[in-house]
Amino acid sequence: MITENTLPRSPPGPHAWLTVPAVSIGGVLIGILLTYLQVPSAILIGVAGCVIASFILGYIAYSKPKRDIVSLFAPLYAVIIFLIPNDFSNGPVMQTLYAVSISILALRVEKRFSKPMHQEKTMKQFLNEYIARIEPITKSIDEETGHRLASSLLTFKFGLYKNAIVRCDEALGRLRETGTMPGALEAALMIVRERSEDLAESRVTPAPHYTFAESDAEALAIRLRPEDMQDKAALDLDNALVLLYAVSIETSPEDEQALEEHQRFVIQILEAYKEQLAE
Structure with a gap:
């Protein structure tokens, strides 16, 4: 039997939330640019950026002392909107709106949910x-x-x-x-x-x-x-x-x-x- 000593993982740093707009908005902009340059399927880069950024947001929200339910479900929203066939458009407009929305959520999580929960002394x-x-x-x-x-x-x-x-x-x-x-x-x-x-x-x-x-x-x-x-x-x-x-x-x-x-x-x-x- 092999036993592994696992050290506790340190929570994301105070600037980790910036990866959400960097990946999502960055992915959308790169996708739009490559589409303009007529690169085949370039628009999917924006989709990938939004989906990946949603999972990053979910992880950041889960690691905070207080949990934001909306941000925790961001990966589910991304899968429903971008990966499961539906009536939603996956084009640049939807990608931009979604990327901006989860970027605002990431900032909200950092500002409102990062402080340790106050434990009242009994x-x-x-x-x-x-x-x-x-x-x-x-x-x-x-x-x-x-x-x-x-x-x-x-x-x-x-x-x-x-x-x-x-x-x-x-x-x-x-x-x-x-x-x-x-x-x-x-x-x-x-x-x-x-x-x-x-x-x-x-x-x-x-x-x-x-x-x-x-x-x-x-x-x-x-x-x-x-x-x-x-x-x-x-x-x-x-x-x-x-x-x-x-x-x-x-x-x-x-x-x-x-x-x-x-x-x-x-x-x-x-x-x-x-x-x-x-x-």
Whole structure:
């Protein structure tokens, strides 16, 4: 058995589209000139130029990041018009119109379909990148503390607001006990605790007491420009929940399955800011 190592073919260069008008229009002009000189069957040179240029256009269109359906079918059009017997005239006028048309298509393909397709970052990818970014915080948290952070998040998510207050207090106590108290993490727990108190009492606090400081910005998942902040309190709560999730999923093996099952909750928070995060 013979095995061949095949290297990936490089796509046509940015000027490859020029071969389409060169072959098609060039072939038509040469055919007209030779016909004028009374060379037998010279008009077929124009036909050959149009057909060959159509296959070149089809290949160029296929190699682009985005596909132009019209250009992809150019070889089929050429076969129907010039090779299959039909009522179309294969004379110089048809050849000229066809050559000009596929030349315009070739330019269109190069200008509109050469840019790589923009692949939007999914919010799950964004979350994974965020978790990696806050590694300095997660590395300082032990499993017991991670479990208490996860309990604070999950009880809030389940609507058990009075229990969430207790779990936040336990997590804060554990952080103080271990001597690891990242400022952003403490703020996140206080924000969730304050919100739990409001929900438990069915009240609304217009201006929450606890918020993230400017120094916490690097630890936050959702960082918006000032003009995009319509509700600072809601933004702080969303950032607090995402931060608690990110730290918990990395530091509490005991709660990993439960957290993964409720990952959609965090993804939905991030999706609400998808447009701003993509900018």
